[in-house]
Amino acid sequence: MNFGKKLAIAAIALLLSLGGIRVVMAQGKTLIIYSGRNENLIAPVIEKARQELGLNIEVRYGDTAELAIALLEEGRNSRADLFFAQDAGALGAMAQARRTVALPQPLLNQVDARFRSRNGQWVGISGRARVLDYNTQLVQRNELPKNIWELTQPKWRGKVGWSPTNGSFQAFITAMRTTAGDDRTLEWLRAMKANGAVAYRNNTTIVEALGRGEVHLGLVNNYYLSRFIAENPNFPVAHHYMSGDIGSMINVAGIAIMDTNDQKADAEKFIEYLLTSESQEYFAQQTSEYPLISGVEPPAKQIPISQINPPNIDLSNLADLEGTLSLLEEAGVL
Secondary structure (H helix, E strand, O other), X not given: OOHHHHHHHHHHHHHXXXXXXXXXXXXXXXXXXXXXXXXXXXXXXXXHHHHHHOOOEEEEEOOHHHXXXXXXXXXXXXXXXXXXXXXXXXXXXXXXXXXXXXXOHHHHOOOOHHHEOOOOOOEXXXXXEEEEEEEOOOOOHHHOOOOHHHHHOHHHOOOEEEOOOOHXXXXXHHHHHHHHOXXXXXXXXXXXXXXXXXXXXXXXXXXXXXXHOOOOEEEEEOOOHHHHHXXXXXXXXXXXXXXXXXXXXXXXXXXXXXXXXXXXXXXXXHHHHHOXXXXXXXXXXXXXXXXXXXXXXXXXXXXXXXXXXXXXOOHHHOOOHHHHHHHHHHOOOO
16 A cells, blocks of 8 residues: 555544544535634634625635545545645645646736746745744854754754644655755754754644743744734744745745636635735734735734745645655654
8 A cells, every 4th residue: 555545544534533624614505615724813814705705605624634635535526615725735736636726817916926836726825934933042143053954063952843743844844855855855854853853743832842941943934933922022932034045935825726616706706805905914913924915014023025035946846745754754753
């Protein structure tokens, strides 16, 4: 049995053991969205769209990777109209499997070409930067590494938090593979493990550990820290952007119309709503993600994407999750 099939069977078994994925339903003819975005984060925008566009919307919430597997398993029997994923890799996997349909060019043109499918199969809705967060009481700014390769130095032994099981970290590793190659990525993973990188469940637990001084540095996404600062303005953690480095890549949460869609006009109308200034301001202000249309300010106290100077990555190339999981296993970190 090949790796992909094993992954699919394991994920489906997990879903069944958990009693399925939470579903929020509306009455009558519905626009069905499979959402890998967390319900707490995205439900307010979906509810406003429901009211302002006059649409009945049904949302199936779950982990992005699990939903992608479900969509592939369901095939033409799927009821999904839209797939709202938390990273470009899952969207790329759907496009690669020919499960998505092309979006109208006027809709695509609202977003910079860096943050949408080169073949028009999906479009980014909000951006998230990879950052190196650090404890400001334990690390001085002039000590901070210039790139992720420096994290394997002896000075950082046992002081770096990461989350190899987390989807955003795995997307970061996929991006590293596309820019540095599998051999160098594997070498980095093994060096990080040998240097005592501390594994955590997810980004939130890494930021918590940073605040406690349990680790000095942490590889996370940009929007987690704002939640801690909101609760405690003196929380001793700050962002460090490694300009031009893969450690400061920009990924997206994005959306695609599935080939099982039977309400094309409504699906396009919903996507267009997510790209309005009002919706984009919601992401910037409420979830601390980067807006992807022009004219909307970045999240408070975060530098704009132009100043981050992220590496030039084709997000359409992040579809090979299976290859990344295999590399993580080979490195002994999964």
